[in-house]
Amino acid sequence: MPKIDSMPSTERNTAQNELGQRYREYQSRNISLDMTRGKPCPAQLDLSLGMLDGACSRLYRAQDGTDCRNYGGLDGIPEAKALFADYMEVAPEELIIGGNSSLTLMHDAMAWAVLFGVAAGSSPWGRQGHVKFLCPSPGYDRHFAICEHLGIEMIPVAMKADGPDMQVVEQLAAGDAAVKGIWCVPKYSNPTGAVYSDDVVERLAAMPVKAPDFRIFWDNAYTVHHLGGAPARLASILTACRKSGHPDRVLLFGSTSKVSFSGSGLAFMAGSPANMAWAKNHLGFQTIGPDKLSQLRHVAFFKDMAGVLQHMQKHAAILKPKFDAVLEVLERELGGKGVAEWTRPTGGYFISIDTPPGCARRVVQMATEAGVRLTPAGAPYPYQKDPLDRNIRIAPSFPSVADIRMATEVLGICIQLARLEKLEGK
Amino acid sequence: MPKIDSMPSTERNTAQNELGQRYREYQSRNISLDMTRGKPCPAQLDLSLGMLDGACSRLYRAQDGTDCRNYGGLDGIPEAKALFADYMEVAPEELIIGGNSSLTLMHDAMAWAVLFGVAAGSSPWGRQGHVKFLCPSPGYDRHFAICEHLGIEMIPVAMKADGPDMQVVEQLAAGDAAVKGIWCVPKYSNPTGAVYSDDVVERLAAMPVKAPDFRIFWDNAYTVHHLGGAPARLASILTACRKSGHPDRVLLFGSTSKVSFSGSGLAFMAGSPANMAWAKNHLGFQTIGPDKLSQLRHVAFFKDMAGVLQHMQKHAAILKPKFDAVLEVLERELGGKGVAEWTRPTGGYFISIDTPPGCARRVVQMATEAGVRLTPAGAPYPYQKDPLDRNIRIAPSFPSVADIRMATEVLGICIQLARLEKLEGK
Numbered sequence: 001m002p003k004i005d006s007m008p009s010t011e012r013n014t015a016q017n018e019l020g021q022r023y024r025e026y027q028s029r030n031i032s033l034d035m036t037r038g039k040p041c042p043a044q045l046d047l048s049l050g051m052l053d054g055a056c057s058r059l060y061r062a063q064d065g066t067d068c069r070n071y072g073g074l075d076g077i078p079e080a081k082a083l084f085a086d087y088m089e090v091a092p093e094e095l096i097i098g099g100n101s102s103l104t105l106m107h108d109a110m111a112w113a114v115l116f117g118v119a120a121g122s123s124p125w126g127r128q129g130h131v132k133f134l135c136p137s138p139g140y141d142r143h144f145a146i147c148e149h150l151g152i153e154m155i156p157v158a159m160k161a162d163g164p165d166m167q168v169v170e171q172l173a174a175g176d177a178a179v180k181g182i183w184c185v186p187k188y189s190n191p192t193g194a195v196y197s198d199d200v201v202e203r204l205a206a207m208p209v210k211a212p213d214f215r216i217f218w219d220n221a222y223t224v225h226h227l228g229g230a231p232a233r234l235a236s237i238l239t240a241c242r243k244s245g246h247p248d249r250v251l252l253f254g255s256t257s258k259v260s261f262s263g264s265g266l267a268f269m270a271g272s273p274a275n276m277a278w279a280k281n282h283l284g285f286q287t288i289g290p291d292k293l294s295q296l297r298h299v300a301f302f303k304d305m306a307g308v309l310q311h312m313q314k315h316a317a318i319l320k321p322k323f324d325a326v327l328e329v330l331e332r333e334l335g336g337k338g339v340a341e342w343t344r345p346t347g348g349y350f351i352s353i354d355t356p357p358g359c360a361r362r363v364v365q366m367a368t369e370a371g372v373r374l375t376p377a378g379a380p381y382p383y384q385k386d387p388l389d390r391n392i393r394i395a396p397s398f399p400s401v402a403d404i405r406m407a408t409e410v411l412g413i414c415i416q417l418a419r420l421e422k423l424e425g426k
Numbered sequence: 427m428p429k430i431d432s433m434p435s436t437e438r439n440t441a442q443n444e445l446g447q448r449y450r451e452y453q454s455r456n457i458s459l460d461m462t463r464g465k466p467c468p469a470q471l472d473l474s475l476g477m478l479d480g481a482c483s484r485l486y487r488a489q490d491g492t493d494c495r496n497y498g499g500l501d502g503i504p505e506a507k508a509l510f511a512d513y514m515e516v517a518p519e520e521l522i523i524g525g526n527s528s529l530t531l532m533h534d535a536m537a538w539a540v541l542f543g544v545a546a547g548s549s550p551w552g553r554q555g556h557v558k559f560l561c562p563s564p565g566y567d568r569h570f571a572i573c574e575h576l577g578i579e580m581i582p583v584a585m586k587a588d589g590p591d592m593q594v595v596e597q598l599a600a601g602d603a604a605v606k607g608i609w610c611v612p613k614y615s616n617p618t619g620a621v622y623s624d625d626v627v628e629r630l631a632a633m634p635v636k637a638p639d640f641r642i643f644w645d646n647a648y649t650v651h652h653l654g655g656a657p658a659r660l661a662s663i664l665t666a667c668r669k670s671g672h673p674d675r676v677l678l679f680g681s682t683s684k685v686s687f688s689g690s691g692l693a694f695m696a697g698s699p700a701n702m703a704w705a706k707n708h709l710g711f712q713t714i715g716p717d718k719l720s721q722l723r724h725v726a727f728f729k730d731m732a733g734v735l736q737h738m739q740k741h742a743a744i745l746k747p748k749f750d751a752v753l754e755v756l757e758r759e760l761g762g763k764g765v766a767e768w769t770r771p772t773g774g775y776f777i778s779i780d781t782p783p784g785c786a787r788r789v790v791q792m793a794t795e796a797g798v799r800l801t802p803a804g805a806p807y808p809y810q811k812d813p814l815d816r817n818i819r820i821a822p823s824f825p826s827v828a829d830i831r832m833a834t835e836v837l838g839i840c841i842q843l844a845r846l847e848k849l850e851g852k
Contacts, residue, residue, distance in 0.1 A: 049486075290689065294717070
């Protein structure tokens with residue numbers, strides 16, 4: 001396949017005419033496809049329906065006799081803590097089970113840091129003047145939104161295939177006491193699918209930091225969300241931090257939002273016993289306890305980690321063909337043409353595409369006008385600004401395989417057209 | 427019955443001996459009773475078990491087709507908003523359904539006020555120097571804990587039978603721009619059972635306030651929690667505020683924690699459309715949405731307000747005999763003796779006892795030593811300080827009637843002994 005950039009102008013014109021015709025044809029079909037949000041499809045949600053039935057839903061007593069219908073229990077019932085400590089790869093005393101949303105736990109932990117400081121005796125970030133956070137990018141838009149909302153300056157750091165650019169991270173963390181932490185999605189990262197290497201985990205844990213109240217926000221959102229191949233290995237950041245003499249440096253987060261139900265799952269925060277005591281202190285002012293009936297239902301349905309992993313294979317069986325469809329159509333439309341690079345994730349919820357610089361916004365606009373909604377260009381960057389205007393995030397979990405094929409084809413056409421426009425200097 | 431204070435000393439000695447003997451007898455029985463927390467008893471929780479069964483628990487589609495197992499829906503599904511807008515006596519667009527805890531919504535609303543201000547363009551309370559809140563007392567300890575945690579100075583205001591002392595409230599609110607609001611439990615108040623009169627509601631809504639960002643935190647926790655008699659009438663603060671030209675002055679809160687399940691109910695925030703837009707803006711950074719399956723279950727189980735009110739009659743049938751037991755034993759032990767006054771609430775979860783000044787801590791200590799745990803004296807006051815050391819809060823919902831009788835008898839003995847000690851100048 002010839003590279004578009006090096007085509008002679010006649011060939012380029014022919015290509016442009018053909019692509020333009022295909023584009024207009026799609027436009028005339030009035031399609032309406034949505035590839036914006038990483039949410040499970042109904043077939044995935046059906047996998048957990050048993051949780052709402054019979055034995056599971058009628059349960060109300062925990063193994064220790066606790067009546068889960070009543071108040072109390074700030075950090076979770078013992079059997080749920082046991083199972084989901086396994087899930088988060090921590091000890092039960094290093095885990096808090098919160099409500100239905102890990103986003104809430106992350107937001108609240110950051111709000112506590114701003115209002116009260118990250119530990120007893122620590123100065124609130126909100127009283128330290130200008131405070132900054134490192135944001136590996138592209139990353140998760142809602143992480144960045146929390147920082148922006150709380151007035152924390154975001155510093156973008158490039159994401160590589162094995163995690164953030166550690167040279168930059170180390171330099172910024174060691175050099176500036178205003179740098180208070182870093183956002184990380186360490187496994188099947190949103191949106192690139194990157195898995196942090198052992199070296200990156202080790203360096204994050206061990207690196208010197210100028211701020212004594214530096215915190216890694218470790219959003220392990222996709223810890224068991226493999227796409228069916230061999231599960232990626234991720235080193236334990238908590239163990240690494242402990243070994244490096246920085247046991248309190250990391251706060252871990254996770255949820256079953258993409259394991260059971262996306263609005264009715266369980267959310268987790270984990271970390272050192274000191275950090276958990278800090279979190280429980282603040283949590284104690286804002287709630288009498290989480291929904292323990294939901295915890296019981298989850299334990300009754302999954303039983304143990306083997307049960308969770310078996311369940312995730314069923315998710316993978318649904319998701320894999322959708323990811324394959326995107327990759328197949330991208331290869332067919334764009335392979336060898338030199339106008340885009342994309343990730344081939346082995347887990348998670350996204351495929352990340354890099355177009356030539358300056359094309360992403362135009363591509364998203366053109367796709368929208370042909371009835372294919374994509375995540376706004378720039379969304380996965382701090383302040384919604386992709387400095388090179390090149391990244392496009394694809395969320396293939398929700399639509400059908402047929403719709404995904406069509407949407408990806410439209411996307412492929414738009415990327416080529418946008419590049420051709422650019423070459424013409426439009 | 428002779429008043430203890432005016433007994434001749436020989437009679438007083440006799441009384442003291444008899445009471446001391448009864449007290450020691452209870453001590454020797456090694457009883458262990460807990461009258462501390464206003465939580466429902468198992469029989470009350472059983473009333474909602476149908477919500478976990480069959481038809482209710484397997485539902486997942488809202489009437490508008492929303493798949494409630496998935497992400498989304500920041501303020502609640504339409505049928506739940508319709509039902510619980512009735513419950514909160516507001517319009518659906520004046521309501522947000524949050525997670526499982528109104529305490530969380532109250533905490534978060536106050537944290538937003540501190541971090542961001544109470545409206546777009548309003549200065550954050552946290553940047554206005556010293557900020558104060560009016561706290562009708564005795565009141566709800568967890569309200570006061572939120573203020574203390576967030577560094578907001580609490581100003582106690584006396585609770586009367588028809589609400590807070592409005593002369594004092596009006597004077598403080600009108601005179602000091604640092605006074606940013608007031609906590610209110612307007613119906614069957616915790617712990618006195620007071621119901622705010624129309625006049626109090628009207629004055630709260632209409633009074634001039636010096637702070638432009640003054641907010642009434644209206645925790646209508648017991649709105650349908652009658653004890654079986656005629657329901658108390660509470661005027662609509664939202665309507666009153668609107669009529670007075672202060673539509674944004676009040677934030678209302680409520681929950682089904684004492685209607686359905688205490689850890690798995692629904693929580694509500696309500697207020698003017700401007701206030702709801704403010705809340706949804708901040709909520710949008712911290713969650714993708716509440717547990718919609720729980721909302722569906724609640725609607726399927728209660729159906730409408732008639733269903734809720736019918737259900738609350740079953741709660742009342744369980745609770746009324748417990749309140750009656752407390753009142754009967756208090757009357758028998760203390761009636762006419764001039765050593766205590768107590769409330770006779772027609773709803774809610776508490777009975778409030780006033781001993782002679784300086785006795786409450788001693789009474790709670792003596793009761794504890796006889797195996798009866800009471801809420802720590804002072805707990806219902808800002809900074810846990812009852813200025814007169816006289817108030818004791820009784821929570822009769824959880825224990826059995828037999829246990830309540832015993833615990834109240836011990837309490838009655840302790841109150842008399844404490845007063846006798848005091849008279850002896852011990």
